[in-house]
Amino acid sequence: MSHVTAADGTRIWYDALGEGDPLLLLNGQSLDHEMWDGVRSGLARGHRVVRVDFRGTGGSDAPLGEPYDLELFAGDALAVLDALEIPRAHVYGFSMGGKVAQAFADSAPDRLGALVLGSTGPGGDNEVERPASSTLALRRANTAAGRDAIAELFYSRAWASDHPDTVTRVLPRGPLRAQRLHFAASTGYDGWELLPRIQAPTLVVHGEDDDLTPVGNAALLAERIPGARLLVLPGMRHGYLHEDEPKATREVLDFLAGHPL
Template identity: 75%
Template sequence: MSDAVKYATTADGTRIRYDVLGEGEPLLLFNGQALDIEMWDGVREELARAHRVVRMDFRGTGGSDVPLEDPYTLELFAHDALAVLDDLGITRAHVYGFSMGGKVAQALAHAAPERVGSLVLGATAPGGENEVPRAHSSTVALRKAATDEGRDLIAELFYTPEWASGNPDQVTRILPRGPLRALRLHFAASTDHDGWDLLPHIWSPTLVVHGEDDQLTPVGNAELLATRVPGAELLVLPGLRHGYLHEGHPKATEAVLDFLARYPLPA
């Protein structure tokens, strides 16, 4: 069991920060847009009771390098993830992607299906014109996330008011982490992605998890994903918003662990 911070180097020389906790079949976690690995605090520890859990910061956030010369894409993030797996000598891993990280998980499952075991898509969407759009007010909140006003707006989108007020440290963990230019590159990467035509070609066992009252990524997107990915299962959690994995813990985490246990990696 290890929790030391490490770095993988990508083909273009970018250093990607990651850490590892637990033992068992590897489980790779993908952060939400412009968030760092701390967003998984609390949840990761429970996942690590059954898995070797790998967290990584996408380029531009947290402890990873911040190249700003070229646009970011979700396919680029997926290849950064492969660099992390290669650095660890992991040939195949389960993947759990949250929000934008769920889109990266879709891209990885399509680009390198042999590297992906089971797939968990949390609070995410297919992208493109088929995506059920969020309200304009939610987009405004994202753009203001780095301000004092934005903190309250983002907290309301992620959690019920009562839960947010009782968990201020968790609210801090879901605020953007990185320079403004990098945050804009993350926003563009997520917004420009269209995975609609990729979804029918994902053959990994897939669980789609979503909060019923999610306004940041409306729950209709979960239904689209579950219909579009062959054989996908759908779990909608009543009364929860975008941050279902925190406010709905441990129930949401147990559901993920139960799903992964049903689909062990090939020997």
């Protein structure tokens, strides 16, 4: 693990595992690199997997004086690739990280191989809205009731009960002010107009029963991004990448294998 200093002086945490075509992992809202535990090792079979903590999370600095936006997060990720001397990488973005991946694809298309968008949406007025109860759970994630609600949005009740450590890793953490800045950055994003400009091979992955980011958003992304492939996983909620592992990992690896750098 190490740090790179972004253009504004913010220190950004990162690590890398494995060898092969680089694969950059982009975290969900207010989550850190640990959200990929249980998934990263599988993805590292044949790939150099790079994890990044966005500013305000994990091992990265948490500047709180100015708003965050997803283009800023994409810039932090690019700074990590520069530090590792990686000219191009596949990108796998989950939830808010999927929106960061869209911004990455638009701002640095020459740095992008293939794109995987998991449990995410286009943002803005065209996004299929989540139920109000899901938004309330996000806002109350630091309470006991909120934690239970987040667990149920991510996983089936039985799976969550059997995997409490994984549930803990998908709960927002870090300074509350930074969590609010992440929430505002995610909800303020609108990628509708940039989606048709994405030229990278794209796989859209989504759980069929996702109430945190409704599955209708996956169809919108797949229709809007030229040539995108859509994979809907039956019975899965927001956290398909854990509950449906190794199937979800295998699908991602198979897709990436078809688009070597």
